[in-house]
Amino acid sequence: MSHVTSAPYLRLAGIRKDFGSFTALKDIDLEIAKGEFVCFLGPSGCGKTTLLRIIAGLEVQSAGRIELAGRDISTLPPAERDYGIVFQSYALFPNLTVADNIGYGLVNRKVPKAAARSRVSELLSLVGLPGSEAKYPAQLSGGQQQRIALARALATAPSLLLLDEPLSALDAIVRVKLRGEIRSLQRKLGVTTVMVTHDQEEAFAVADRIVVMNQGTIEQIGDAMQVYREPATLFVADFVGRINALPATLQDGGRLRVGDHLFACLHDGVAGSEVRVYLRPEDVLARPIPEGDPNVFQARIEKIEFMGPYCLVRVSGDLLGEHRLTVYLSLNYLAEAQLEVGSRLPLRLMPERMRIFG
Amino acid sequence: MNMAAAAIGAPVHQRVHWSERIAHAALALVALALLAFLAAPLAAILQQSLEDAQGRFAGLANFIAYARTPALLESLWNSVWVSVVVTVVTVPTAFGFAYALARSRMRLKGLARTITLVPLLAPSLLSAISLIYWFGNQGVLKSWLTQAGIDQIYGAPGIVLAEIFSTFPHALMILVTALAAADARLYEAADSMGTRAARKFFTITLPGAKYGLISAALVTFTLVITDFGIPKVIGGNFNVLATDVFKLVIGQQDFQRGAVVALLLLAPAVLTFAVDHWVSKKQTAMLTARAVPYQPKPAPLFDALMSLYCLAVCALILAMLGMALFASFANFWPYKLSPSLRHYAMGLFDAEVGDAFVNSLTMAAGTALFGTALVFVGAYMLEKTQGLKPVRSAVRLLAMLPMAVPGLVLGLGYIFFFNAPTNPLNGLYHTLTLLTVCTIVHFYTTGHLTAVTALKALDAEFESVSASLKVPFYKTFWRVTLPICTPALVDIARYFFINAMTTISAVVFLYAPETKVAAIAILNLDEAGEIGAAAAMAMLIVAANTVATLVFMGLSWWIDRRTQAWKQP
Numbered sequence: 001m002s003h004v005t006s007a008p009y010l011r012l013a014g015i016r017k018d019f020g021s022f023t024a025l026k027d028i029d030l031e032i033a034k035g036e037f038v039c040f041l042g043p044s045g046c047g048k049t050t051l052l053r054i055i056a057g058l059e060v061q062s063a064g065r066i067e068l069a070g071r072d073i074s075t076l077p078p079a080e081r082d083y084g085i086v087f088q089s090y091a092l093f094p095n096l097t098v099a100d101n102i103g104y105g106l107v108n109r110k111v112p113k114a115a116a117r118s119r120v121s122e123l124l125s126l127v128g129l130p131g132s133e134a135k136y137p138a139q140l141s142g143g144q145q146q147r148i149a150l151a152r153a154l155a156t157a158p159s160l161l162l163l164d165e166p167l168s169a170l171d172a173i174v175r176v177k178l179r180g181e182i183r184s185l186q187r188k189l190g191v192t193t194v195m196v197t198h199d200q201e202e203a204f205a206v207a208d209r210i211v212v213m214n215q216g217t218i219e220q221i222g223d224a225m226q227v228y229r230e231p232a233t234l235f236v237a238d239f240v241g242r243i244n245a246l247p248a249t250l251q252d253g254g255r256l257r258v259g260d261h262l263f264a265c266l267h268d269g270v271a272g273s274e275v276r277v278y279l280r281p282e283d284v285l286a287r288p289i290p291e292g293d294p295n296v297f298q299a300r301i302e303k304i305e306f307m308g309p310y311c312l313v314r315v316s317g318d319l320l321g322e323h324r325l326t327v328y329l330s331l332n333y334l335a336e337a338q339l340e341v342g343s344r345l346p347l348r349l350m351p352e353r354m355r356i357f358g
Numbered sequence: 359m360n361m362a363a364a365a366i367g368a369p370v371h372q373r374v375h376w377s378e379r380i381a382h383a384a385l386a387l388v389a390l391a392l393l394a395f396l397a398a399p400l401a402a403i404l405q406q407s408l409e410d411a412q413g414r415f416a417g418l419a420n421f422i423a424y425a426r427t428p429a430l431l432e433s434l435w436n437s438v439w440v441s442v443v444v445t446v447v448t449v450p451t452a453f454g455f456a457y458a459l460a461r462s463r464m465r466l467k468g469l470a471r472t473i474t475l476v477p478l479l480a481p482s483l484l485s486a487i488s489l490i491y492w493f494g495n496q497g498v499l500k501s502w503l504t505q506a507g508i509d510q511i512y513g514a515p516g517i518v519l520a521e522i523f524s525t526f527p528h529a530l531m532i533l534v535t536a537l538a539a540a541d542a543r544l545y546e547a548a549d550s551m552g553t554r555a556a557r558k559f560f561t562i563t564l565p566g567a568k569y570g571l572i573s574a575a576l577v578t579f580t581l582v583i584t585d586f587g588i589p590k591v592i593g594g595n596f597n598v599l600a601t602d603v604f605k606l607v608i609g610q611q612d613f614q615r616g617a618v619v620a621l622l623l624l625a626p627a628v629l630t631f632a633v634d635h636w637v638s639k640k641q642t643a644m645l646t647a648r649a650v651p652y653q654p655k656p657a658p659l660f661d662a663l664m665s666l667y668c669l670a671v672c673a674l675i676l677a678m679l680g681m682a683l684f685a686s687f688a689n690f691w692p693y694k695l696s697p698s699l700r701h702y703a704m705g706l707f708d709a710e711v712g713d714a715f716v717n718s719l720t721m722a723a724g725t726a727l728f729g730t731a732l733v734f735v736g737a738y739m740l741e742k743t744q745g746l747k748p749v750r751s752a753v754r755l756l757a758m759l760p761m762a763v764p765g766l767v768l769g770l771g772y773i774f775f776f777n778a779p780t781n782p783l784n785g786l787y788h789t790l791t792l793l794t795v796c797t798i799v800h801f802y803t804t805g806h807l808t809a810v811t812a813l814k815a816l817d818a819e820f821e822s823v824s825a826s827l828k829v830p831f832y833k834t835f836w837r838v839t840l841p842i843c844t845p846a847l848v849d850i851a852r853y854f855f856i857n858a859m860t861t862i863s864a865v866v867f868l869y870a871p872e873t874k875v876a877a878i879a880i881l882n883l884d885e886a887g888e889i890g891a892a893a894a895m896a897m898l899i900v901a902a903n904t905v906a907t908l909v910f911m912g913l914s915w916w917i918d919r920r921t922q923a924w925k926q927p
Contacts, residue, residue, distance in 0.1 A: 077375035078825035091819035105827030
């Protein structure tokens with residue numbers, strides 16, 4: 001994140017939004033640096049789109065303050081803020097050509113015709129569609145239309161780019177390709193960008209920082225690794241990636257008990273308290289298995305779900321009682337060790353990866 | 359956090375952009391127009407009904423007086439039972455026809471559909487005129503009537519028959535829509551379980567069309583009970599509410615009791631409006647976006663029966679239209695049937711219907727032009743702009759209200775409101791301008807709904823994108839919204855034009871001799887016993903509306919061709 005300067009460029013303070021008696025957003029505080037790419041990630045109805053629309057001025061916050069580049073824009077109408085926006089539906093004007101769509105905002109700024117024309121073709125090259133000026137949106141594929149929408153949003157060189165689920169309407173392959181392009185375009189132009197998505201993989205792939213939201217509040221702000229490895233709340237742990245949640249009792253000496261097994265773990269809690277241990281499937285290892293490691297337990301395979309290069313394997317443990325764990329085992333390993341449903345194998349829980357929630 | 363704490367307190371209001379003020383002004387103008395030309399006249403009726411002849415508050419005295427007049431109560435009963443009978447006949451007949459169109463592989467569906475729509479091009483009283491030629495005292499089939507035990511067509515039998523013909527297209531349109539919205543997968547599921555045809559009909563088809571049937575029944579009932587032209591022409595001494603209003607107000611100048619009857623007429627229409635609103639909500643909830651359209655399979659016997667049925671209905675409709683057409687050219691009914699233009703000449707020149715016809719065309723053109731503009735601007739401001747919440751809700755309500763107001767009631771409201779000497783708009787009374795305005799308001803709701811549907815089909819974010827690009831909304835309206843919506847605009851204009859040519863009920867109270875329109879002139883010809891000329895003039899209206907329809911269709915075709923570039927990949 002060396003390219004990101006530290007002074008906040010977009011600043012949200014105490015943003016609240018009520019729809020009647022329903023509170024869609026509660027006291028949102030957020031600072032975004034110049035040139036940063038931030039994703040709002042969360043399940044549908046978490047308020048992420050509402051927050052984006054408040055930044056855009058398309059919704060009015062019930063309370064709170066928004067600053068952009070040091071300017072208070074809290075009460076400014078959309079036209080007096082400075083941003084470009086791309087919607088899930090593209091919102092291209094169907095009766096205008098690609099060139100007219102991209103140049104839509106330029107015409108109004110009295111940009112001379114020739115300059116506008118060269119700006120349009122420059123933008124078309126930038127989004128990888130040179131020479132499509134005369135086409136109509138209906139003649140383009142979904143991915144191409146979204147590129148045009150992106151070019152239109154960037155045409156007036158806004159200081160802020162807002163993306164509202166821009167990839168959700170596209171099919172899987174186009175989505176992956178386009179998100180990479182959006183990311184590199186953003187790097188190249190250095191435009192501060194906020195993108196709303198419900199797809200964590202997408203957020204991981206493009207964002208400098210991810211804002212995980214749930215029920216109108218921010219659960220965690222951090223880069224992809226932080227959000228994944230160090231989920232701040234139960235919600236983040238559950239929502240981001242796959243996770244095992246085991247009820248456990250803390251014991252003395254940095255240990256905890258799951259079922260009848262005592263695992264080593266780094267905790268500073270009070271012995272005897274009931275907690276939940278969160279552990280990702282990839283943090284349960286099949287090899288290496290060191291001799292006498294207290295975190296090794298005897299597992300029995302109950303179900304194998306083929307996922308391609310690896311399998312999702314559900315196991316029970318001799319000492320774990322009714323608890324079940326899901327682990328990733330590579331397809332090659334399963335074949336090599338001749339493992340199938342009913343097979344037994346030792347597994348090791350990584351103590352440093354266990355997250356304990358009270 | 360300090361900043362956050364400081365920010366909480368007073369609610370945030372976004373500053374209004376100057377371009378948004380233009381939108382607010384436009385919305386306020388639409389609201390003002392609807393208040394002056396819809397809400398105020400209706401309020402005037404309410405006021406009249408609660409006042410005595412000297413303008414003093416009389417409470418419910420007028421209503422009590424009405425309830426004590428046996429003759430008027432008889433009209434109420436007549437109106438109700440005639441409307442019920444017509445509804446009971448029309449709805450199943452139209453359902454059968456709609457079923458044939460939607461669920462059979464009958465041939466020439468397009469032609470059958472077109473024939474059923476032709477009556478909409480004529481004033482409703484045309485069917486009454488035809489009936490007189492078929493079953494009147496000198497009617498071709500008068501003997502059939504006698505054999506059926508009915509001594510004359512004038513009165514309830516004539517009203518019922520004529521209303522069945524004039525309401526049939528309206529009921530049919532609703533039912534075709536209801537039956538077209540079927541999910542093929544439901545039938546496939548039923549077939550896979552070996553369900554019999556009759557059971558499919560009663561468990562899938564009928565429940566699916568339930569709301570359409572309710573809606574069609576209510577619309578038919580309301581059309582009949584509020585219709586003025588047919589009972590006037592063929593009602594004889596059979597009194598109904600609609601003719602009572604006219605007699606009370608124009609004949610006896612008894613505005614107070616007229617207002618009471620008008621309110622009675624308003625009741626079923628308001629009920630229809632409320633039920634229809636409820637029904638349309640249910641209907642949308644029923645159809646999912648994933649429904650697969652139903653494609654009927656060939657079934658020779660069923661298709662043949664359906665064709666036969668539709669043929670019979672179409673033959674009856676053509677018999678109605680054809681008789682009026684034939685009679686309009688007949689030299690001297692029933693003695694000398696050789697073709698002549700006598701009735702046309704008599705109507706156009708002797709009775710000066712020519713001027714009325716020009717008035718009609720002027721009014722229809724004005725209604726189509728200004729009505730479409732007003733309706734579209736109003737709908738756009740409602741759907742695509744923000745702010746000014748109370749005015750917005752008021753316009754939304756007022757735009758739906760005309761559907762619940764029978765033309766006769768609206769016209770009566772106009773007399774009370776605009777004829778008042780204290781009203782600054784009094785100068786409009788008797789002018790063609792006021793007739794045009796009244797007609798626009800009368801048919802506002804259907805145009806409004808068409809415009810709203812077209813606008814809702816547009817991407818909801820066009821305005822957001824424009825704002826982010828700092829382009830004021832009216833430029834996007836002009837460059838994007840309007841061009842995309844032209845097909846809907848043409849539809850609205852056509853609807854306004856045709857209805858303005860045929861309407862009687864709304865304008866019957868408002869014309870002066872020099873602003874008389876053709877449909878009223880027909881009524882006057884009939885009253886004067888010139889039924890041949892009346893038929894001829896009605897045919898001229900049909901002809902004018904046919905030409906107008908063709909022109910509008912041509913316009914649609916031309917627009918469609920011009921916009922093909924961006925519609926198709």
